[in-house]
Amino acid sequence: MNKTVSIIITLGLVVGIGIIFVGDSKKDNTNTGSTQSVEIKDGIQYIRINAGGGYSPQTTTAKAGIPTKLIMKTNSTYDCSASLAIHSIGYQKILPQTGETEIDIGIPKAGEPLQGVCGMGMYSFQVEFN
Amino acid sequence: MKTYTFHVSGTHCASCKILIEDILKEQDFIKKSKVDLNKETVEIEVDSNQSAEELATILTNKVKGSGYTLSLEKQSQEKENDGVVWKAIPIGLTFLIIFFLLQKSGILNLSIGGKTTPVTSFIIGLIASVSSCLAIVGGLVLSLSAKISQDDVSDTKTFLLFHTGRLVSFALLGGILGLIGSAIGVSFTFSAILGLVASLIMLMLGLNLVGIFAKNKITLPAGIFNFFRKIEHKTLTPLLIGFGTFFLPCGFTQSMQVAAVSSGSFLSGFLIMFAFALGTLPMLAFLSFGSASFAHGKHAPLFFKSAGVVVIGLAIFSLLAGLVGLGIINPLFNI
Numbered sequence: 015m016n017k018t019v020s021i022i023i024t025l026g027l028v029v030g031i032g033i034i035f036v037g038d039s040k041k042d043n044t045n046t047g048s049t050q051s052v053e054i055k056d057g058i059q060y061i062r063i064n065a066g067g068g069y070s071p072q073t074t075t076a077k078a079g080i081p082t083k084l085i086m087k088t089n090s091t092y093d094c095s096a097s098l099a100i101h102s103i104g105y106q107k108i109l110p111q112t113g114e115t116e117i118d119i120g121i122p123k124a125g126e127p128l129q130g131v132c133g134m135g136m137y138s139f140q141v142e143f144n
Numbered sequence: 145m146k147t148y149t150f151h152v153s154g155t156h157c158a159s160c161k162i163l164i165e166d167i168l169k170e171q172d173f174i175k176k177s178k179v180d181l182n183k184e185t186v187e188i189e190v191d192s193n194q195s196a197e198e199l200a201t202i203l204t205n206k207v208k209g210s211g212y213t214l215s216l217e218k219q220s221q222e223k224e225n226d227g228v229v230w231k232a233i234p235i236g237l238t239f240l241i242i243f244f245l246l247q248k249s250g251i252l253n254l255s256i257g258g259k260t261t262p263v264t265s266f267i268i269g270l271i272a273s274v275s276s277c278l279a280i281v282g283g284l285v286l287s288l289s290a291k292i293s294q295d296d297v298s299d300t301k302t303f304l305l306f307h308t309g310r311l312v313s314f315a316l317l318g319g320i321l322g323l324i325g326s327a328i329g330v331s332f333t334f335s336a337i338l339g340l341v342a343s344l345i346m347l348m349l350g351l352n353l354v355g356i357f358a359k360n361k362i363t364l365p366a367g368i369f370n371f372f373r374k375i376e377h378k379t380l381t382p383l384l385i386g387f388g389t390f391f392l393p394c395g396f397t398q399s400m401q402v403a404a405v406s407s408g409s410f411l412s413g414f415l416i417m418f419a420f421a422l423g424t425l426p427m428l429a430f431l432s433f434g435s436a437s438f439a440h441g442k443h444a445p446l447f448f449k450s451a452g453v454v455v456i457g458l459a460i461f462s463l464l465a466g467l468v469g470l471g472i473i474n475p476l477f478n479i
Binding site for chain 1: 238244260280
């Protein structure tokens with residue numbers, strides 16, 4: 015009797031955890047227009063990403079085939095997002111608490127997204143090139 | 145010469161057999177002792193006139209320090225455990241949900257502007273102690289504390305040593321970072337690997353607290369349990385674990401290490417890291433001393449199992465996050 019109730023509650027809680035983890039990751043973080051965060055100046059593409067309590071925008075779409083730089087913007091960032099790792103280019107750095115950090119990512123190829131994660135792995139962002 | 149058979153509880157590992165037999169053989173009146181791990185019994189041949197009850201009490205006193213008890217009746221824990229587990233799982237999951245909701249809510253992403261001073265680093269410490277760093281540092285503290293209390297070792301002393309070790313090493317290492325002015329040992333890969341090890345230990349302790357090992361009789365490698373038995377009795381080990389938390393992956397800790405590096409002097413680095421560790425102290429002290437007080441209370445079995453569920457959840461979270469951080473697997477979540 016008691017056990018059945020507990021099992022039902024447990025299942026409910028498991029679903030709850032599932033929602034927390036998988037749900038609403040697209041809520042306000044995806045930059046669909048990708049106009050504000052991507053800018054091409056003097057033949058170089060700049061992609062701006064804010065770091066602080068996670069990365070935003072979480073997904074950015076940019077052009078492939080032109081020299082590209084990431085600009086990581088921090089503003090009093092002390093949490094995990096300050097320790098940035100981009101494994102595909104072997105980049106690992108603890109960003110300054112406040113400021114902008116430029117990362118040269120070369121000339122990206124189409125269909126090879128760039129992925130950045132924080133040192134502990136709970137935050138990530140992705141840049142898609144096409 | 146008489147032969148008695150006692151039930152023995154607390155045998156986690158293959159080497160427990162040898163340990164118990166060795167302790168028993170040291171007693172003059174015991175001629176022979178044989179532990180059967182499958183049946184959880186010990187058979188002894190004694191040369192004494194004491195009754196079985198008296199012997200059980202005397203011998204329990206001898207092996208209690210290592211976490212075993214001898215009794216005439218088989219302790220019927222299995223049935224009770226079953227009921228408690230079903231209460232503990234929802235309780236543990238509720239705590240996990242609260243914790244992850246707190247992370248998701250963004251309440252903790254407070255901006256503290258300006259230069260890093262001891263005051264700001266104290267506040268950052270307070271935030272860090274309830275942030276996702278709690279998953280790994282707090283999870284480790286909770287699992288070790290509960291395990292130590294469960295094994296009934298002098299827990300207060302151990303916890304005091306742990307927290308002292310943590311405060312002192314944070315302060316000293318912070319000072320050294322400020323003095324040298326460059327990041328020593330703040331390597332991502334190193335701390336990520338340390339984090340993975342910590343989450344595996346947590347997972348194991350968590351399973352153990354829930355009682356999965358005890359039930360299904362999975363015997364862990366003897367070495368690991370001997371290691372835990374040993375660390376519980378040493379003065380140095382809690383100090384060292386406190387020291388080790390400096391290198392555990394935690395974004396806040398790493399940021400503070402960078403702040404200490406750029407502070408430029410021993411004293412300022414010392415103060416920044418000390419204040420940060422002090423800020424994390426209330427939560428961690430609550431976890432360790434809270435465990436102890438629950439462990440000696442009426443609801444101890446429920447507490448151990450609920451703590452086990454929480455620890456398993458945090459361990460899985462940190463394990464997956466650690467693998468993501470190392471670039472081994474793709475991100476599964478954004479918390």
